[in-house]
Amino acid sequence: MTDALDAARWVPAEHSRAPLPSSTDVLVIGGGIAGTAMAYYLAKSGVEVTLVERGELNREASGTNSGSFHLQLAIHQLSGQGAEADRERLLGEARLSLEAYAVWQELGDELDGSLDVHQTGGWMVAETPGELQTLRDKYELEQRAGIETEVVTGAELRRRAPYLSETVIGATYCPIEGHANPLVVAPLYALRAVEHGALIRTRTEVLSIEVNRAKGRRFTVHTDAGPIDANRVVDCAGAWCGETAAMVGLRLPVRSEGLHVNVTEPRPHLLTPMVQHIGRRLTLKQTEQNTFIIGGGWPTPEAPRPRRYPTSWHSAAGSTAVAVSVVPALADVRVVRTWSGVIVFTDDFSPVVGESALVPGFHACVASTGFTFSPLLARRLAEQMISPASASPFPERYSLDRATVGTLRMEKS
Ligand SMILES: Cc1cc2nc3c(=O)[nH]c(=O)nc-3n(C[C@H](O)[C@H](O)[C@H](O)COP(=O)(O)OP(=O)(O)OC[C@H]3O[C@@H](n4cnc5c(N)ncnc54)[C@H](O)[C@@H]3O)c2cc1C
Incomplete structure (x- = not known):
């Protein structure tokens, strides 16, 4: 166990399995990183908050991810809605990355515990001239947004990253990337939330929600542990x-x-920065324990709940093959464990965060690279819920209502 795991204590079962209150x-x-962070920031400001989680805390995406801070621009996520619109979105995301980085810098102190935060820097590598050009375009946008990156090629790249294959012709380097330990972040948020007065109830599944137009509390939320009335609801249900x-x-x-995701046996230290690929599915890093974590978006088959999604030979072989082709020293390193997690993607790559105008009182806090961004987004959403007049609003493209409004428009025309 790492120091961080030793240091993290979980919300006691006698708290999380107590009866559900009748109102909040x-x-x-x-009960992933988004929900526990929301509970923490709201409770810390004296808001009465109850969190319900149908399983146990941190068992889904927030506890199964690779823990990387993805701060370089995901320029390959172009929506095809027009170059200028895409560029504006990417610039906005770059600014958000800087804010997310600032939150992570102070999060261990804020939560008074070790989160295993390491600022290792990160490479994003290219193997073709086209990929290298994409990295150069990305670099220009990052300069405009104030994210520090550099394009490194040739002898300089070989000198600084001798572990990269000869097939890598260039890479961008971002010094502020790194990682934290996903096993401890949400549990620590939850523990601190409870210390500030939040109620956390696990094994409590939301089954339906009534919107009360006439009564005092706006919502009656029906769970398998009974109903609970609430003025406001925050949807932090991740993939669901x-x-x-x-x-x-x-x-x-x-x-x-x-x-x-795959993890290998430990090997002598080789790799300090994280390595991502601009054109192939790869994220790779060496942990404090000297194991290598290999991910990058390889798919797993689905499975109906409560079963977990199985891992697949195809993805284990595919992801490790890309890793070996980019860092050849991994060729004889054994994979010792694979696992799966369920991620949420938004169709337009923007997070879904804020309050619905169509259903006032209903909020959401959902992001695809949510390990990196949820602490920031939850903190900002909590600020808006606490003092709407002074908090800075989220961009319109994050709106909860964007798909519903789009559907209504299509139905009318
Ligand atoms: C394999 C993998 C690797 C990833 N790697 C990275 C990475 O390196 N960096 C990064 O930034 N992001 C990464 N991500 C994305 C990141 O993990 C997620 O964006 C983030 O964890 C989402 O947090 P969340 O709290 O919104 O969702 P979750 O952690 O999924 O939490 C949602 C919770 O809601 C509960 N729930 C759902 N429905 C109900 C209901 N009806 N009633 C009660 N509870 C309910 C679920 O049980 C779950 O616990 C990765 C994701 C995966 C799957």
Whole structure:
């Protein structure tokens, strides 16, 4: 066990399995990083908050991810909606990356515990002239947005990253990338939230939500542990956020996918920065324990709940083959464990965060690279819920209502 795992204590079972209260000001749905962070920031400001989680805390995406801070621009995520619109979106995301980085810098102190945060730097590599040009375009946008990156090629790249294959012809380097330990972040947020007065109830599944137009509390949320009235609801149900939003008639622009991760046996230290690929599915890093974590978006088959998505030979072989082709020294390193997690993707690559105008009081906090961004987004959403007049609003493209409004428009025409 790492120091961080030793240091993290979980919310005691006698708290999380106590009866559900009959009412609350804010009900948070989901006990991953987004939900526990929301509960923490709201409770810390004195808001009455109850979080419900249908399983145990941190068992889904937030506890199964690779823990990387993805701060370089995901320029390959072009929506095809027009170069200028894409560029504006990417510039906005770059600024968000800097804010997310700032939150992570102070999060260990804020939560008074080790989160295993390491700022290692990160490479994004290219193997073809086309990929290298994409990296150069990305670099220009990052300069405009204030993200520090550099394009490194030739002898300089060989000198600084001798572990990269000869097939890598160039790379961008971002010094602020790194990673933290996903096994401890949400549990620590949850523990601190409870210390500030939040109630956390696990094994409590939201089954339906009534919107009360006449009564005092706006929502009656029906769970398998009984009903709870709430003034406000925050949907932090990750890959299942679309199902919970549909309970109040909203359609979120999301889809979910199972992803595959591998971890190898330990080897002498080789790799300090994280390595990503601009054109192939790869994220690779060496941990403090000297194991290598290999991911990058390789898919897993689906499985109906409560089964977990299985891992697949195809993805284990495919992802490790890319890793070996980029870092040849991994060729004889054995994979010792694989696992899967379910991620949420938004159709337009923007997060879904804020309050619905169509269903006032219903909020969401959902992001695809949510390990990196959820602490920031949850903190900002909590600020908006606490003092709407002074908090800075989210961009319109993050709106919860964008898909519902789009569908209504299509139905009318
Ligand atoms: C394999 C993998 C690798 C990843 N790697 C990275 C990475 O390196 N860096 C990065 O930034 N991001 C990464 N991500 C994405 C990141 O993990 C997620 O974006 C983030 O964890 C989402 O957090 P969340 O709290 O929104 O969702 P989750 O952690 O999925 O939490 C949602 C919770 O809601 C609960 N829930 C759902 N429905 C209900 C209901 N009806 N009632 C009660 N509870 C309900 C679920 O049980 C779950 O616990 C990765 C994801 C995966 C799957």
